Amino acid sequence: MVRENPGWGYRRVHGELTTLGIEIVPSTIWEILKQEGLDPAPERASTTWADFLRSQANALPACDFIETITLNGQRQYVLAVIEHATRRVRVLGTTAHPSATWVSQAMKNFVMDLDDAGCRARYLIRDRDEKFPALMDEILAEAGIKTLCTGIRMPRMNSIMERWVQSCRRELLDRCLLWNEHHLRHALREYEHFYNQHRAHQGLNQAAPLRPVPAPITDPKRITDLNICRRDRLGGVLHEYSHAA
Structure with a gap:
């Protein structure tokens, strides 16, 4: 069974044996696979789409x-x-x-x-x-x-x-x-x-593709006296906010 399914991990082999009523310690399966030259956990070496x-x-x-x-x-x-x-x-x-x-x-x-x-x-x-x-x-x-x-x-x-x-x-x-x-x-x-x-x-992290995140304002006075302007695009469908000059 192991040779026909070299892609199986040792935990899956252990599960299949358990369903057959065969009790064996998982570490024993690990050692058997290693002795046969098979990777006991092949999924760890595979590359997923993510x-x-x-x-x-x-x-x-x-x-x-x-x-x-x-x-x-x-x-x-x-x-x-x-x-x-x-x-x-x-x-x-x-x-x-x-x-x-x-x-x-x-x-x-x-x-x-x-x-x-x-x-x-x-x-x-x-x-x-x-x-x-x-x-x-x-x-x-x-x-x-x-x-x-x-x-x-x-x-x-x-x-x-x-x-x-x-x-x-x-x-x-x-x-x-x-x-x-x-x-x-x-x-x-x-x-x-x-x-x-x-x-x-x-x-x-709240940046835009072509605009980095600006440095945070640490001066309390600047936060108190913020002067923000809004620019509308497409008649107000899109809004852009920035500090007034």
Whole structure:
């Protein structure tokens, strides 16, 4: 049984023997596995998906499409990319017709943007949406970026991107009356700037992707005499607070 199932840990072997009415001390199973040249706890040496995401976060962006409908009845497809380590978002564009040519050009622009920003990426996570053409993977491969496809109906494998999609819907798309594609692009540019430059993120200890946390105010007088101003974006859909000059 042990030779047929080398991936089993010793605790599982002990459990299976117990169900058969065979009593044996777990440490004895450990010694037998070691004598046979088998790792008594192979799962400890394996790499989980979560381990991979953490270890490659600095070189790991993810992408996805968001669908929305404007007031003129046109369905729009928004393509966005997020960096796992910094949570920086890049909205690559929006279109009513996400053809292979359009998606491929958007990825070329993304690769050039990474080069200009001095960012390195080794992998790109995406789902198995048919809107992602094979040419897109070839463009990324030429730039040294390997495409990783998530499992079927497993959105948690792309959880950081999915979380941004939820934020974009809740904070922008569900709160705006977007007239047409031009208006949608304007709203997405505003939200991208807000998300990267101002919005606090719990996963970044309340910093923003492109803004560090400021030094805390320790002078009681400054706290008493705070002068805060608010800047509204998109007619008040988004609010930014800062110290008045």
